[in-house]
Amino acid sequence: MTIEEALHISAKLDLESKTAINLQYTSRLLEEKFAGLLKEYDLTTPQFNVLRILRGQKGNPASLACIQERMVDRNSNTTRLVDKLIKKEWVKRRVCPDNRRMVEIEITAEGLAVLKQLDPLTRELNAKNVEALTEEELVTLNTLLDKLKTNE
């Protein structure tokens, strides 16, 4: 399906705009499916990302600023995002003893268990979402996306 078909665009778009729009549209399709899976586990995408970041810390706690820095999604109000996860007891928070301005956030055993349960499911869904591409095409796509990001 071309992006013109998907959006019912008749006017001819320049290649650059077409690519930018296509990227966002395609991404949105994947995001929605992913959000659907997470919802079954009472998680939103930003919440899931926070959990994943915390697991990546391998035992070390992370500050709020650290989490924000690594979020894929818009990251405003990480405080309240973490509040939700605390209420579910998937993370815990304490004031950093060395610097009481900072806060140390850590994933709990329950949080790790949820992620562990989700791991095969997210892997499976991701695989399904990109199954239209061969391995070689996946490598190419990754390379192009990485190149795009160097732009910053």
Place this chain on the structure above:
Amino acid sequence: MTIEEALHISAKLDLESKTAINLQYTSRLLEEKFAGLLKEYDLTTPQFNVLRILRGQKGNPASLACIQERMVDRNSNTTRLVDKLIKKEWVKRRVCPDNRRMVEIEITAEGLAVLKQLDPLTRELNAKNVEALTEEELVTLNTLLDKLKTNE
């Protein structure tokens, strides 16, 4: 920049997950820049998309359902989205005379003027956002994205 670097991921991801995440992350970078431009013109991304869809109608009005169908973004509550645009006088709404359940939405001259003003700016921004890729690479990227969408 690889996606592992961007997200500070040390664990090795399978190629499929990596690609899915990379796609969403890269897309988000573009989206944010685009939203920044629109904001200067008091527009959100969904609002901009509605205007663009209406312009694409070339004079024919569109129903709410028609707009929803064509939206790139999540499309819940198109009613209130259109309300915002009406308040700015960039679109107008009237009940469809043939079927009074339906509503006919049309872009105004002011709305068209705003889009016209934005056209070169969005084109320029899109071009800048993908400038790291050659024309050939852009074509390849588009092809891969189109292929990915056939999955539905």
Place this chain on the structure above:
DNA sequence: AGTATACATTTGTATATACAAATATTGTAT
């Protein structure tokens, strides 16, 4: 020490979004 500045997080508030239920209109079957 006292004051100003920078830093990290939290809170207030306005707006946006998601989801379900409600409303209004039309089409269909009896």
Place this chain on the structure above:
DNA sequence: ATACAATATTTGTATATACAAATGTATACT
């Protein structure tokens, strides 16, 4: 005609998000 289902939109409500201002803590300067 009447009742019932289908369609298109709107509204209520809870939650999420964005942005700015506020809070509390640490650092630097005099």
